[in-house]
Amino acid sequence: MLRAWYMDQEPGEPRAPHRQRPDRPVSPERLRRLGVTHRRLDADNYETDPCLKEIRRAENYTWMDIVTIHKDKLPNYEEKIKAFYEEHLHLDDEIRYILEGSGYFDVRDQDDKWIRIFMEKGDMITLPAGIYHRFTPDENNYVKAMRLFVGEPVWTAYNRPADDFPARKQYLKFLAEGTKEQSA
Template identity: 80%
Template sequence: MVLAWYMDDAPGDPQQPHRPDPDRPVGLEQLRRLGVLYWKLDADKYENDPELEKIRRERNYSWMDIITICKDKLPNYEEKIKMFYEEHLHLDDEIRYILDGSGYFDVRDKEDKWIRIFMEKGDMITLPAGIYHRFTVDEKNYAKAMRLFVGEPVWTAYNRPADHFEARGQYMKFLAQTA
């Protein structure tokens, strides 16, 4: 089961949980209303997992690769970690499946507040095109993730403000309909 919560406003290391006191948990239904989809899969059998194949087929996730985010495997690690943590959006969905390790996806809610989603081995998430978000590994400094795309991969991130993009407009219409 995914763990998600509203973040505290404390400055400091983004790799820390930033859980407020008292805790403000966020459930799957609230994430769904933001367009965020979640699955729990068996990461030990990702190469031959019929459930993963079914999701990929149904959602047309045709392209896949694997990235290892750690100091000795990812070139320019420090620069990439900073880039991943810049608030941004994409013009396509972002699909990530954590095969090992852990980290945090942060997404903005309807009131522009940060929700932190803890991702660990077996967690798969889809963030809709146009949602402002960011990512960081946790204090373990390690995550191995499958990246999935519909069609050819597009790696372009548009840092906030990026409200002029059609994907952002479509996302805002989606939010208005789920209100």
């Protein structure tokens, strides 16, 4: 089951849960209104999983690789973790499928508040192009994840502020249209 919550504003270790007191959970429906989608898959059988195969076909995810985020597997681990945690956006959707371990994706809501999404083995998330976000492993410091792309991979992250990019403007338009539908 997907778990997400509004983050506290306390400084400190990014890999800690950072839950507010009292806790303010965020529903999967709330995340969908932000354009964030989530699926649960069989990570033990990802190489032969027909659900993953169908998702890749239907969404045209033609490129895939696997990255292991751990101090013994990722060169310059601490520097990379700091870079992943810088608030940024991409011009394309970001698709990640957790095969082992756990971590957090943080996304900004329409009021610019941080929502923390706990990701663990079997979770697949899609973050829409133009959404401000960041990533960190949790306190276990280990994540093995599949990265999926439509076409060739695009690794460029644009740190905030990046509001002039068409992808950001399109995302803000998506949020505004969703707000209109909710108030109608």
